[in-house]
Amino acid sequence: MSKKFKEYSKQLNLSDINKEMLKVWDEHSLFETSMKEREGCPTFVFYEGPPSANGMPGIHHVMARTIKDIVCRYKTMKGFHVKRKAGWDTHGLPVELGVEKSLGITKEDIGKKISVDEYNAACRREVMKYTKEWTDLTHKMGYWVDLENPYITYDNKYIESVWWLLRQLYDKGYLFKGYTIQPYSPAAGTGLSSHELNQPGCYRDVKDTTATALFSIVDPKPEMEGWGKPCFMAWTTTPWTLPSNTALCVGPSFDYVALRTFNPYTGEKITVVLAEVLVGTYFKAEGAKADMESYKQGDKVLPYEVVGRWKGSELVGMHYSQLMQWVKPVEKLDDMSADYVKKFAESHPDNVFSYGNDRFVEIADEAFRVIPGDYVTTEDGTGIVHIAPTFGADDAKVAKNAGIPPLFMINAKGETRPMVDFSGKYYTLDELAPEFVEKCVNVEEYSRHAGDYVKNAYDPRFNPGGKYDEKSAQSAEDLNIVLCMEMKKDGEAFRIEKHVHNYPHCWRTDKPVLYYPLDSWFIRTTAARDRLIELNGNIKWKPASTGSGRFGKWLENLQDWNLSRSRYWGTPLPIWRTEDGREEICIGSYSDLYNEIEKSVNAGVMASNPLKEKGFVPGDNSQDNYDKIDLHRPYVDDIVLVSESGKPMKRELDLIDVWFDSGAMPYAQIHYPFENKELLDSKEVYPADFIAEGVDQTRGWFFTLHAIAGMVFDSVAYKAVISNGLVLDKNGNKMSKRLGNAIDPFNNIERFGSDPVRWYMISNSSPWDNLKYDESGVGEVSRKLFATLYNTYKFFALYANVDGFTGSEPQVPSEKRPEIDRWVLSLLNTLVADVTAALDDYEPTKAARAIEDFVNDNLSNWYVRLNRKRFWAGVMDDDKLSAYQTLYTSLKTVALLMAPFAPFYSDRLYSDLVDPSLEEEGYASVHTSEFPVSDSSLIDSDLEERMRLAQDITSNVLALRRKVNLKVRQPLQTLLIPVVDEKQRKSVEALEDLIKAEVNIKDLKIVNNEESGLVKRVKADFKKLGPKFGKIMKQLGKAISEMSQKDISALEKNGSHKFAELPGEPVVTLEDVEVIPEDVPGWLVANEGNITVALDVTLTPELKNEGMARELINRIQNIRKGNDFEITDKVKVELTDVPEIRDSVDAFGEYIAAQVLADAIILVENLSGDVCVELDIDGLKACARVTKK
Secondary structure (H helix, E strand, C coil), rough: CCCCCCCCCCCCCCCHHHHHHHHHHHCCCHHHHHHHCCCCCCCCCCCCCCCCCCCCHHHHHHHHHHHHHHHHHHHHHHCCCCCCCCCCCCCHHHHHHHHHHHHHCCCCHHHCCCCCHHHHHHHHHCCCCHHHHHHHHHHHCCCCCCEEEEEECCCHHHHHHHHHHHHHHHHCCCCEEEEEEEEEECCCCEEECCCHHHHCCEEEEEEEEEEEEEEEEEEHHHHHHHCCEEEEEEEEECHHHHCCCCEEEECCCCCEEEEECCCCCCCEEEEEEEHHHHHHHCCCCHHHHCCCCCCCCCCCCCEEEEEEEEEEHHHCCCCECCCCEECEEEEEEEECHHHHHHHHHHHHHEEEEEEEEEEEEHHHCCCCCCEEEECCCCCCCEEEECCCCCCCHHHHHHHHCCCCCCCCCEEEECCCCCCCCCEEECCHHHHHHHHHHHHHHHHHHHHEEEEEEEECHHHHHHHHHHHHCCHHHHHHCCCCHHHHHHHHHCCCEEEHHHHHHHEEECCCCEEEEEEEEEEEEHHHEEHHHHHHCCCCHCCECCCCHHHHHHHHHHHHHHCCCEEEECCCCCHHHHHHEEECCEEECCCCCHHHHHHHHHHHHHHHCCCCHHHHCCCCCCCCCCHHHHHHCCCCCCHHHHHHEEEECEEEEECCCCCCHHHHHHHHHHHHCCCCCCCCCHHCCCCCCCCEEEEEEEEEHHHCCHHHHHHHHHHHCCCCCEEEEEEEECCCEEECCCCCCCEEEEEHHHHHHHHHHCCCCCHHHHHCCCCCEEECCCHHHHHHHHHHHHHHHHHHHHHHHHHHHHCCCCCCCCCCCHHCEEEEEHHHHHHHHHHHHHHHHHHCCHHHHHHHHHHHHHHHHHHHHHHHHHHHHHHHHCCHHHHHHHHHHHHHHHHHHHHHHCCCCCHHHHHHHHHHHHHHHHHCCCCCCHHCCCCCCCHHHHHCCCHHHHHHHHHHHHHHHHHHHHHCCCCCCCCEEEEEEEEHHHHHHHHHHHHHHHHHHHHHEEEEEEHHHHCCCCEEEEEEEEHHHHHHHHHHHHHHHHHHCCCCCHHHHHHHCCEEEECCCCCCCCCEEEEEEEECCCCCCCEEEEEEECEEEEEEEEEHHHHHHHHHHHHHHHHHHCCCCCHCCCCCCCCEEEEEHHHHHHHHHHHHHHHHHHHEEEEEEEEEEECCCEEEEEEEEEEEEEEEEECCC
8 A cells, every 4th residue: 555645634833843853864864964975076165154152142143054054955955065064263352251251350360360371271161161052053943064073263283274374474474563553452451453343333423522622832923922822722532642642733735723712611812723614613703703802701602813824834843832741752762763762862861761671761852743644634623633643543653754752651561551551541650660750750740640541431440340331431420521621620621522423342342442552463464455356356245235345345445464462362373583573483383383392492492392292293183192282372482492593582472363263264174284285275175165154254254264365375265155134123223132132042943943933034135134033024934934835735635645646656748737737837947947046146035035935826825726626526537637746746846945945844845745655664855855957848938927917917806805895705797907918918818717716707808908998097106216317307207197098008018108208208117107097986996017907896686695605615614624524524504594695595505515515505594503603704693504414
């Protein structure tokens, strides 16, 4: 006896199916099987971006992994061998900050309260804290990736490959050390690279207290004298940097003026200098005419008088008094000092002092000058820029060019540092070198603010227990306000106000960054900019706008990559240097390091070789050998090498940017070039055919992959990339635990199952658009798509089992199949072609929507519904067999098409469909099957177009029925269809019977458009037409609304209309307008594109009786189903004898009986009892009793 299709009686539960199929997959090792079956096939290279397992996965990770899984499953089904190696990002700030929080320490405590060794051990534990949860999510959502053999960035083999890449960059001249102003995160305790600073959300609008400060002029021009104190006006958004000011910068070509006026806070007479075009920003126009002598402090209008004009170049060289005389500028004296510093020291020996082995010179006399700068603008401020060279890259550049010293402090270690330390506070006096304090610090003035934090975000008072109290920090008075109030009191401020500006924040701590002068190692990416831009042109970006815009513009404005990180847990920078920095070596392998240590031991610099002591053997690539050593800090810091001249070389203490770690993964994951060299060099595993991650990786992982590949291998690292958008809450807000709107992915998968979550995410919007995640939408996907498919299968299985259909029967030839079968098979093959094209183009949303439309609109709502009677027919003739084979093929193909998107239900559906035709017992999975291939010989475009016309006509007629609450079961007399041409007439004629049956009308009248007698008008779609014809839109809109019936008919026929009488002869298409038909008495009219339908809604007694008959059939069939009768069971039907039912039964009793398998319909005056069912037919109350005979 042949096997039957599995039948289901319970409601669809996708969560249960999820679990059941996971169990089956695990039992059959399905992922491993699918990989093994593709061995030897062409490869499709995919790189998995490594997550950090020290944080819990979120719903956005489901989105990212769904996209990747879809592509990899699809390519596997297309016959490719797709290796999917998982990875863990184990270094960097997220890990360290998590450890510090859990241990209750800060970066400064490392090496004091806890050893570096203990700290790094804690990091190693912390980084894998949530591995189980990540693995669990990966498993439950059906993301197939190799978690058994992941690459791990803290692994010694991985680090060795990273060192090798750095050595290649070093040998090419791309690696260098520089002393520059860089973004620094006091909260994280490290400098940041430009790509870290450009992560989404890093730049934020903040409201700060700003000041327009008054700098007293020492050598005023004659016009500046005679009216109080002459001052330069300069605006700053960071008043806390004013104590470090050493210059003022003007635009050489700008016009500047001197104004006599008053200090608005003190009432004192002052003469101020600012850019002429900005006078109106600070002074009202009526002030120019106001009486200077009658001004009183507090008057709303400040009087002023222009007394002098100069070009900026004429102000250059003027001097002013130091605004806040806390600290005098100082420079280090050595061979590297600028010439002006050396000359000043020679001529001012009393200003020279020593601390430790270093000499310094107090050099205030070279500071506090006006200098030129091309970057000065007059868009805001005063046109005069306050220069603090220790806190801004532009400031440092113009100051250096003009011979202006920066204002450095000398700390107790003898290091030159900005006034603000790495924790974000002004240095305390005890942290400074005594000789420096004595020579350069005004102790009384400086002591008032020593130790103050420049931003409340850094202040421990607002970070109790390491948790930032942002609300308290923002409401409290900060240092900016304190300094401004002091300036106001001392007559040194002209305006103090709140100002909203864009300011960078640390991507990991959410706190503001500062700009610091730091010694750092850089990758000279600017030298490779043009080639990186050129290579980017070879990458398929989805969307393309990200590749040319966000990523492309980033490359065009590329800056050198700051590689250094002042932390403890990460890949150590493999560069050793002599103390004077004149000799150095970059290590590119552990063998190199081993040999260099041997040289150091032989030279007596090191006592022994720690690698040899651990038993490490160079050249032995076994994991056991590599596990013997640990080259993280502090162990690597203990290694001292020897230079060619015999000097000790210590390692540069920096770690490298964690983004370099992840960008190295194509090579480091296979321990290239120490192992698997031939795999990469032969292009078998490189470059990637496809990668995908969130938009935040555009200037992160995507960039670092691209930079390393371009600079080391002159290649792209990936050929195609999807940059997916954010997952927001249903209102479009960013999800966060703090806001309470975060979605738990585990909960959603448990409630809905993985498939509807995945499908919703992909079908709702393109992967690169931000998704507003609404759980109700996931439920809707379950009901509309999956339940429809489930019910369609249930219908098929029920009747197939009755008729003994298995799916292995000889195929009915296409030419012998009814037109509707050929139509759905044509549409199915078109769908296969469309889905394949979409997935090949990395457009999963288009593919998912096409599948969804086919299932809902064509397979279920059209084909199955129209062909139910064929499955009920008595004998298995060719017509019935064709119906079974057509539906079977459609369901099986849909299962294959949706397998990459909904891996669980598609596998259940597929295995249920193929099980009866299997020769042996077993399990056939959709995921080890081949993806469908479109058969173009079965595609009939004309047939598809005709059926689409029928569907459109039906849709419009049903909409008219709903308008007047007329159910489809109620027959109507006449449908009028005006056609636009002969082709449309023939198509409608061929569909006449189908249309009449679908919309339940007796007569279909087809007339020419002009003969219909219908009146139409046209309304312009301004949203579409406005961008095209903005200048003439008013005229065009009027012309469209005044179109004649003849012109409207031509528009519908031709699809477009030219307005020759208007300028430019604009052409309008049907898509640009709305054609609105006017209703006529007794008729309803609808229009869509070039389709018009007019429905006669008049109900005659005969029509009402037939409508009642159809309602009764529906109710009786529902009672049969509710009683669990078999589809072949004969029944006895009794109904309440009421006039409406009696009239209907008199006219259609035999028809009703035949439809419900009853001998007759019996009318009973008073019907009651337990088996009676109450009926409510549009307000008509009655009862029915349906019993099995």
